Amino acid sequence: MFTKIIRSTGSRNIAAIVGSFLATVALTIAITLLWPFGDLVEQVLAGGTFFFIFWASIFYWATLAQDGLQAWTRVLILLVPAVTIDIINLAS
Amino acid sequence: MKQHTHKRLYDTHSWVGIISGILLFIVTFSGIPALFEHELGYWQYPAFGEIAEDRSFDLERTIATANDIGFQYDKLTIQLPDEINNHIMLSHFSDESEFYTLYLKTGSYEEVESSPSALGQILTHLHTDLYLPRPFGRYLVGLAGMAMLLAIIAGIFIHVKWRKEFVMLRPKRSWRLLLTDQHKLLGLWSLPFTLILAFTGTILGLLGIISPILALAAFDGDVQKATDTILGPRAEITGEPAPIYSLNELWIKARSDLADKEIKLIEIEGAGDKGGLIKFSAHHQKHLSNIETVTYSTATGETIHEGSFIGKGPFHRIFAAVTPLHYVLFGSVWLKICYALAALGACGLIVTGNMLWLERRGHGMEHLLSKLTLGICGGLVVATCALFPVSQLLYVFKLGEEHHHFEEWILWSTWGITLFTPFLWKNGFQLSHWMLRISAALLLSTLLVDGLVNSRWFWLTSGWNFYIQAGIIFFALLLVYLDIKMPDEKKEKITNRKTATQATHI
Numbered sequence: 253m254f255t256k257i258i259r260s261t262g263s264r265n266i267a268a269i270v271g272s273f274l275a276t277v278a279l280t281i282a283i284t285l286l287w288p289f290g291d292l293v294e295q296v297l298a299g300g301t302f303f304f305i306f307w308a309s310i311f312y313w314a315t316l317a318q319d320g321l322q323a324w325t326r327v328l329i330l331l332v333p334a335v336t337i338d339i340i341n342l343a344s
Numbered sequence: 345m346k347q348h349t350h351k352r353l354y355d356t357h358s359w360v361g362i363i364s365g366i367l368l369f370i371v372t373f374s375g376i377p378a379l380f381e382h383e384l385g386y387w388q389y390p391a392f393g394e395i396a397e398d399r400s401f402d403l404e405r406t407i408a409t410a411n412d413i414g415f416q417y418d419k420l421t422i423q424l425p426d427e428i429n430n431h432i433m434l435s436h437f438s439d440e441s442e443f444y445t446l447y448l449k450t451g452s453y454e455e456v457e458s459s460p461s462a463l464g465q466i467l468t469h470l471h472t473d474l475y476l477p478r479p480f481g482r483y484l485v486g487l488a489g490m491a492m493l494l495a496i497i498a499g500i501f502i503h504v505k506w507r508k509e510f511v512m513l514r515p516k517r518s519w520r521l522l523l524t525d526q527h528k529l530l531g532l533w534s535l536p537f538t539l540i541l542a543f544t545g546t547i548l549g550l551l552g553i554i555s556p557i558l559a560l561a562a563f564d565g566d567v568q569k570a571t572d573t574i575l576g577p578r579a580e581i582t583g584e585p586a587p588i589y590s591l592n593e594l595w596i597k598a599r600s601d602l603a604d605k606e607i608k609l610i611e612i613e614g615a616g617d618k619g620g621l622i623k624f625s626a627h628h629q630k631h632l633s634n635i636e637t638v639t640y641s642t643a644t645g646e647t648i649h650e651g652s653f654i655g656k657g658p659f660h661r662i663f664a665a666v667t668p669l670h671y672v673l674f675g676s677v678w679l680k681i682c683y684a685l686a687a688l689g690a691c692g693l694i695v696t697g698n699m700l701w702l703e704r705r706g707h708g709m710e711h712l713l714s715k716l717t718l719g720i721c722g723g724l725v726v727a728t729c730a731l732f733p734v735s736q737l738l739y740v741f742k743l744g745e746e747h748h749h750f751e752e753w754i755l756w757s758t759w760g761i762t763l764f765t766p767f768l769w770k771n772g773f774q775l776s777h778w779m780l781r782i783s784a785a786l787l788l789s790t791l792l793v794d795g796l797v798n799s800r801w802f803w804l805t806s807g808w809n810f811y812i813q814a815g816i817i818f819f820a821l822l823l824v825y826l827d828i829k830m831p832d833e834k835k836e837k838i839t840n841r842k843t844a845t846q847a848t849h850i
Contacts, residue, residue: 296570298657
């Protein structure tokens with residue numbers, strides 16, 4: 253039952269809308285923290301620009317998945333490392 | 345491209361368009377008058393058209409005159425006269441979101457009565473905030489921009505035969521093919537502008553959402569600190585009085601510090617306090633940037649902050665260009681006209697997209713989406729066109745402060761009434777024709793009312809008044825053209841091979 257729900261089209265759409273947003277937020281924080289060029293303001297503005305690029309890209313990456321499971325896998329592939337980077341950097 | 349990928353992109357393009365289409369139409373259509381807000385502001389109130397010969401600016405005299413009149417606030421913004429705005433405009437935003445303004449005539453520094461009309465501002469507010477409480481309206485507009493961006497991206501990938509589609513219009517074939525061709529034509533021709541408008545509009549709309557995310561990464565979540573670092577600090581009122589440094593000297597200093605830039609705004613906060621600041625904001629004359637600033641202490645005159653987005657990294661340049669690119673704060677009026685035409689094209693794109701979606705699923709006028717598209721989108725066009733003559737006609741009744749309330753009432757009531765007409769009038773084609781005719785007639789009546797009330801007859805006007813009136817005539821003629829060209833009923837698909845070869849290539 254759970255596998256059926258996860259694999260459904262609705263699940264894929266939620267991954268594309270909600271999952272992509274969450275992954276975008278985590279990735280934006282990560283890139284703002286790690287951006288190596290320019291001053292602090294440039295770092296922040298780089299994060300601000302990438303936010304929209306990430307969002308659109310992840311949305312379509314999830315949308316183009318075969319099913320919901322693959323869409324969530326794609327979102328998590330980005331979300332988990334990004335959250336890990338965020339936690340390590342923000343905690344230190 | 346794999347068939348599966350193409351189909352998925354096509355479906356996403358359709359659904360994103362259907363879900364956000366009507367909202368996008370409201371934002372895009374109201375964006376056209378918003379693009380000309382200053383020009384409309386000049387036209388909407390005849391007293392703003394008086395041009396003073398002496399256009400020199402004296403900052404201290406401006407403040408002193410405002411104080412004499414009783415316009416005394418701790419935080420003030422001064423907008424300098426320019427090519428369109430003839431007067432010095434002082435404004436104050438209270439903590440309760442109230443907005444106070446004072447207009448002074450350049451040269452003589454006499455008070456000019458504020459415009460009773462708010463035509464430009466009403467339509468701009470609809471574009472930027474949808475008349476919803478801040479910041480929710482702004483976020484909704486930003487999300488609509490993001491939806492537009494996603495639809496554009498998918499649209500680019502699914503239209504693989506774009507060279508052919510660039511010039512293909514088959515008006516003699518079926519209604520569905522006509523809609524398809526128009527949708528593709530409008531989308532392709534307006535693509536560079538719609539892409540810029542969608543991207544910059546999304547950034548402007550969602551800046552409030554991404555600021556805390558960015559501040560969390562670089563400023564321990566302190567959004568105010570992030571804003572101050574990027575745009576310059578705000579005054580910290582100490583309560584300790586201090587003499588005010590010569591403001592005219594600071595004005596001269598700012599013009600030297602902001603060489604190659606045109607100063608547009610002066611913000612004064614806490615003058616007379618030890619922590620008081622004065623900030624000069626300018627537009628760069630050679631680069632796309634409207635956030636070139638210099639901030640001085642009003643107590644000592646020392647430079648507190650210099651903010652320039654030029655000569656820095658690429659992301660500084662991108663953010664500096666967002667507002668100029670969205671509101672066309674560069675180039676000539678012709679570029680603004682190109683933007684306006686592209687926005688009109690985008691409106692057509694949205695409407696044809698919705699109709700195409702309905703047509704492909706075999707739905708007619710009885711479908712709710714069809715009624716809502718006609719009611720909301722057509723209704724907004726009629727209501728906007730009604731606002732123009734009414735705005736001028738209201739001067740006859742000398743309503744003062746109530747003038748702009750009546751304008752708002754006219755917009756909402758006309759829109760509200762038109763919104764329900766598709767639910768009563770079953771023939772959508774006929775109703776669309778009437779909407780186009782009424783809108784064109786209302787626009788043309790604006791010229792008559794403007795002539796009768798303000799003696800601004802089209803053949804006697806010049807400058808911005810002439811351009812605005814010419815724009816009104818152009819739009820009215822466009823609506824008449826659409827009324828002539830739009831069919832009276834749905835044409836069924838013709839399968840005859842001979843007729844099929846009569847595709848018209850324009």
